[in-house]
Amino acid sequence: MIIHLVIAFLRERRSRTLLTILATAAAVSMVIWVTSSYEALHKTYDEYANLALGRYELAIAPISGEPTDFVPSEAIAPLRNDPAVKAVDPMWAGRIPVLELNDLPLPSDQPARGGSGSGSHSPLPSLLFIATEAPEPPFEMAEGNWIVADDSNEETPSIVVRADVANQRGISIDDHLTLELPHPNQAGETSIVVRVDGMVNAPTLPGAGGVGIPVLSPSSGEAFISIPLAERITGEPFQISLLGVKVDPHADITQFRFRWAPRLSDHAVPLQFQQAFEIEEALDQASAAQNVRMQSYAATGVAMLVAMLVIYCSLSMGVTERIRQYAILRAVVLTRGQVGLLILIEGLVLGGTGLVAGVALGWSLLKVAESLFGDLLYHGVAVGTSSFALATIAAIGGAMLASLVPAYQATRVKPIDAMTSGMGFQHMVSRTQAGNMCHDQIPPFMIPTVIIGLVLLAVGPLIAFVIPPSEDRIGLAMAASFACITIGFVVLTPSIVVFVDRLLGPLLAHVFDVEPKLLASQVTSNIWRSVGASVSMAFGLGLFVGIQVWGFTMLESFVPGDWTPDAMVLMKPGLPPDQVSSITELSDVDASRCLPLVVEQPRLVDDIMGSADRPSVIRQDNVIIVGIDPAGAFAGERPLLELEWVAGTPEEAVKRMQQGHACVVPDHFLVESGLKLGETIAVDPPRNAGETVEYTIVGAVKLPGWHWQTKLTGLRPRTHRAAALVFADYDSVAADFDLRVASHVWFSYQGDSADVEAIESSITGFIQANQVSETDSDEVSAKVVSIESIRDRLLGGAKRWLWMISVLPLVTLLIACIGVLNVIVASVQVRRWEFGVLRSIGFTSSELARAILVEGLMIALVAGVLSVGFGILTGWCGAELAQYVSFFGGLHPPLVIPWLPIVGGVILVGLLGILTAAWPALAIRRARPMSLLQSGGDFV
Numbered sequence: 001m002i003i004h005l006v007i008a009f010l011r012e013r014r015s016r017t018l019l020t021i022l023a024t025a026a027a028v029s030m031v032i033w034v035t036s037s038y039e040a041l042h043k044t045y046d047e048y049a050n051l052a053l054g055r056y057e058l059a060i061a062p063i064s065g066e067p068t069d070f071v072p073s074e075a076i077a078p079l080r081n082d083p084a085v086k087a088v089d090p091m092w093a094g095r096i097p098v099l100e101l102n103d104l105p106l107p108s109d110q111p112a113r114g115g116s117g118s119g120s121h122s123p124l125p126s127l128l129f130i131a132t133e134a135p136e137p138p139f140e141m142a143e144g145n146w147i148v149a150d151d152s153n154e155e156t157p158s159i160v161v162r163a164d165v166a167n168q169r170g171i172s173i174d175d176h177l178t179l180e181l182p183h184p185n186q187a188g189e190t191s192i193v194v195r196v197d198g199m200v201n202a203p204t205l206p207g208a209g210g211v212g213i214p215v216l217s218p219s220s221g222e223a224f225i226s227i228p229l230a231e232r233i234t235g236e237p238f239q240i241s242l243l244g245v246k247v248d249p250h251a252d253i254t255q256f257r258f259r260w261a262p263r264l265s266d267h268a269v270p271l272q273f274q275q276a277f278e279i280e281e282a283l284d285q286a287s288a289a290q291n292v293r294m295q296s297y298a299a300t301g302v303a304m305l306v307a308m309l310v311i312y313c314s315l316s317m318g319v320t321e322r323i324r325q326y327a328i329l330r331a332v333v334l335t336r337g338q339v340g341l342l343i344l345i346e347g348l349v350l351g352g353t354g355l356v357a358g359v360a361l362g363w364s365l366l367k368v369a370e371s372l373f374g375d376l377l378y379h380g381v382a383v384g385t386s387s388f389a390l391a392t393i394a395a396i397g398g399a400m401l402a403s404l405v406p407a408y409q410a411t412r413v414k415p416i417d418a419m420t421s422g423m424g425f426q427h428m429v430s431r432t433q434a435g436n437m438c439h440d441q442i443p444p445f446m447i448p449t450v451i452i453g454l455v456l457l458a459v460g461p462l463i464a465f466v467i468p469p470s471e472d473r474i475g476l477a478m479a480a481s482f483a484c485i486t487i488g489f490v491v492l493t494p495s496i497v498v499f500v501d502r503l504l505g506p507l508l509a510h511v512f513d514v515e516p517k518l519l520a521s522q523v524t525s526n527i528w529r530s531v532g533a534s535v536s537m538a539f540g541l542g543l544f545v546g547i548q549v550w551g552f553t554m555l556e557s558f559v560p561g562d563w564t565p566d567a568m569v570l571m572k573p574g575l576p577p578d579q580v581s582s583i584t585e586l587s588d589v590d591a592s593r594c595l596p597l598v599v600e601q602p603r604l605v606d607d608i609m610g611s612a613d614r615p616s617v618i619r620q621d622n623v624i625i626v627g628i629d630p631a632g633a634f635a636g637e638r639p640l641l642e643l644e645w646v647a648g649t650p651e652e653a654v655k656r657m658q659q660g661h662a663c664v665v666p667d668h669f670l671v672e673s674g675l676k677l678g679e680t681i682a683v684d685p686p687r688n689a690g691e692t693v694e695y696t697i698v699g700a701v702k703l704p705g706w707h708w709q710t711k712l713t714g715l716r717p718r719t720h721r722a723a724a725l726v727f728a729d730y731d732s733v734a735a736d737f738d739l740r741v742a743s744h745v746w747f748s749y750q751g752d753s754a755d756v757e758a759i760e761s762s763i764t765g766f767i768q769a770n771q772v773s774e775t776d777s778d779e780v781s782a783k784v785v786s787i788e789s790i791r792d793r794l795l796g797g798a799k800r801w802l803w804m805i806s807v808l809p810l811v812t813l814l815i816a817c818i819g820v821l822n823v824i825v826a827s828v829q830v831r832r833w834e835f836g837v838l839r840s841i842g843f844t845s846s847e848l849a850r851a852i853l854v855e856g857l858m859i860a861l862v863a864g865v866l867s868v869g870f871g872i873l874t875g876w877c878g879a880e881l882a883q884y885v886s887f888f889g890g891l892h893p894p895l896v897i898p899w900l901p902i903v904g905g906v907i908l909v910g911l912l913g914i915l916t917a918a919w920p921a922l923a924i925r926r927a928r929p930m931s932l933l934q935s936g937g938d939f940v
Contacts, residue, residue, distance in 0.1 A: 028358020144198030351399025456488030540813025545871020627733025836932025860913025
């Protein structure tokens with residue numbers, strides 16, 4: 001009986017049912033899309049990362065990742081002497097063109113492979129070859145034999161091809177490939193014929209090159225050859241691109257890495273470890289898989305809220321419309337529990353139908369994505385278990401939560417209510433009077449809700465700024481902060497509805513030429529309907545504003561500030577400091593603000609930053625030390641570095657630095673390390689391992705943006721991360737770290753702009769003129785990096801990334817509009833008799849339609865107020881709490897509010913509010929007074 005009643009009620013309001021299912025399905029499809037996309041990427045990356053190193057636990061490669069940098073041979077012996085190391089296999093990686101695939105040498109009893117016909121076949125693309133002396137293959141052999149260690153004297157050397165490459169190129173065992181030599185070798189050969197002697201099952205990641213994944217591992221090789229054969233092909237001595245390191249299974253890899261990392265970075269070409277999780281991290285960063293994972297959980301929560309609000313509005317309107325029906329059912333046959341079960345089943349039917357439709361829609365979108373990006377997602381995409389589970393949580397969980405309040409309201413209906421009028425003329429008049437009253441006095445709920453809401457809103461900033469939590473409790477603190485802020489704004493929503501109505505109602509009534517009392521009666525007196533619709537729209541825009549505020553606030557610490565000069569020139573091999581005066585004579589260079597630098601990146605003797613516990617962008621085991629003239633950098637009316645001093649004074653700092661071995665550090669360095677002025681930091685010079693150098697801290701300054709400044713100007717010569725940018729006097733740094741020439745020059749332009757190419761050309765000439773001989777350096781160059789180019793590159797990339805993750809909230813906003821449309825349609829349907837009466841007493845159809853449009857606009861404006869407040873507060877608190885957990889935290893930037901996207905979002909919500917109300921407004925405009933009056937006959 002209850003099932004029949006549910007079906008009857010849903011069929012009674014077909015348009016409302018369809019809109020509710022459509023909104024729920026859209027929310028579910030969003031969850032399916034995001035979570036399934038992440039699952040496909042993660043499955044691909046996780047499998048590849050776990051297998052990429054083969055039988056090795058670690059790999060060692062140059063930090064730079066440049067193909068011209070190689071692992072020094074002297075790095076091998078110390079590693080092999082370590083008791084924890086079982087094997088160290090050097091490898092060379094390089095591309096070799098394949099001219100043709102020959103089948104002439106094949107035995108007569110074996111058919112030709114590689115193409116149709118006999119003789120030579122069409123040329124093959126070049127292959128990435130890896131040369132190694134390893135006695136065992138890094139991966140399991142599919143068939144055939146591993147390469148022979150020394151086959152250089154054989155007439156036809158053997159190679160091993162990766163199995164998937166062989167399948168794609170039509171290569172089989174005993175096939176012969178002709179390899180092109182880059183230049184004739186000593187024997188006068190221009191090509192070499194090799195035999196495929198085996199195939200290896202190495203993992204592959206199709207599409208890796210297309211997404212820019214800079215990871216070199218044993219699995220990168222498409223074919224494997226011996227070292228002598230590589231020397232024969234290249235005509236050059238063997239050079240090491242990569243070291244495969246097999247570690248004792250009983251050894252602690254973390255301790256092993258921490259012990260060897262300083263020694264690896266001390267080589268002339270700094271080296272670093274690669275491990276499976278680092279390869280996966282590189283893959284994640286390359287195509288934002290980690291962001292997709294975060295969005296998958298966020299999408300589930302947002303979809304659940306959207307589904308809950310949409311279904312709640314539908315059920316709540318249904319309860320309001322069917323009060324007499326529920327009362328009659330109570331009087332005739334149903335108990336309270338059965339009435340509540342009726343509402344619950346109705347909500348579950350809506351949620352379940354939306355789930356099925358959403359899964360189908362999401363699956364269709366995934367198949368389209370698979371057809372477009374199949375080369376990257378080579379495992380395919382599908383609705384996995386976790387995707388379906390999250391979608392079910394969003395739809396069914398949202399439906400159950402949405403059913404609670406309407407079910408409770410329905411159970412409170414008494415049989416006697418069947419005898420009362422639900423929507424009569426007196427009810428309309430009383431509602432109009434109530435709306436007018438709201439303009440004359442403060443509603444009784446406003447004062448307590450405002451007090452409670454403000455108290456809840458204060459919890460977030462209190463946790464973030466006044467009593468910051470410890471790192472082990474940061475998750476609980478963030479959950480409590482955001483939950484209190486969310487609940488606080490929900491509690492404040494009725495008061496905001498009244499505020500917007502009183503402040504903007506008369507203005508909008510004048511603009512749209514609507515009777516103000518009519519507008520008040522439709523918005524304020526239906527305040528809870530307005531609250532539900534406004535909150536529905538506010539979720540998407542609130543998340544959008546929060547992401548923008550959080551992102552630009554976090555970004556503020558990485559944008560180079562006004563303290564830095566206009567440009568820096570990176571010189572190879574460098575200039576003696578006394579020759580920098582020639583640069584000051586250039587017309588585009590300000591001679592009074594131009595200083596040479598020497599730079600080194602030593603490791604801290606003690607891990608005072610706690611990098612071993614939890615590394616972050618500033619919690620590293622090394623610092624960048626810049627040697628510079630203290631007086632020119634800090635003293636005078638217009639020093640080169642116009643810094644904000646947090647501790648110490650520039651005068652005292654310059655005096656101490658001129659005495660030697662004193663330094664100025666960023667303010668965050670003192671906070672994270674716990675050091676104070678007068679204390680020392682000890683570092684280990686890379687070129688003189690074992691010797692300790694100490695510098696006394698004489699000042700602390702704010703250095704916003706030093707990270708990107710050092711990243712793009714070559715100020716990180718050893719490794720890609722550093723804890724701080726430290727300034728010391730030129731002579732101490734040059735002597736302590738054996739730096740004979742200045743590698744950089746920091747300067748300002750003479751005017752507003754400069755000819756950068758002319759500056760580079762002139763400085764290159766100065767470097768060449770100061771070279772003692774042509775063998776001083778293989779490369780002579782000067783590269784000018786302007787501060788504006790650094791800012792433009794950083795802001796451009798950051799804005800693209802922020803807009804990418806803002807897509808989800810904007811999609812949520814569009815989905816919520818379907819729910820708001822449902823609410824307005826239901827509201828107009830309930831008030832059809834009222835509109836008929838208003839038409840009968842003189843109101844025009846155009847005026848009623850405009851009133852509905854204004855109603856949609858005011859709901860959108862309330863949503864805009866909620867969104868801006870919620871987004872700014874959560875973004876501000878989120879950026880502060882992220883300092884304790886984010887890898888890019890620890891810098892505590894000031895609040896930044898990007899008004900342009902925020903205002904654009906509010907305008908978008910306003911337009912969507914008007915568009916959402918357009919359909920119901922048009923329906924009322926076209927309806928005749930008699931048909932409107934007849935729709936209310938049952939209630940009179």
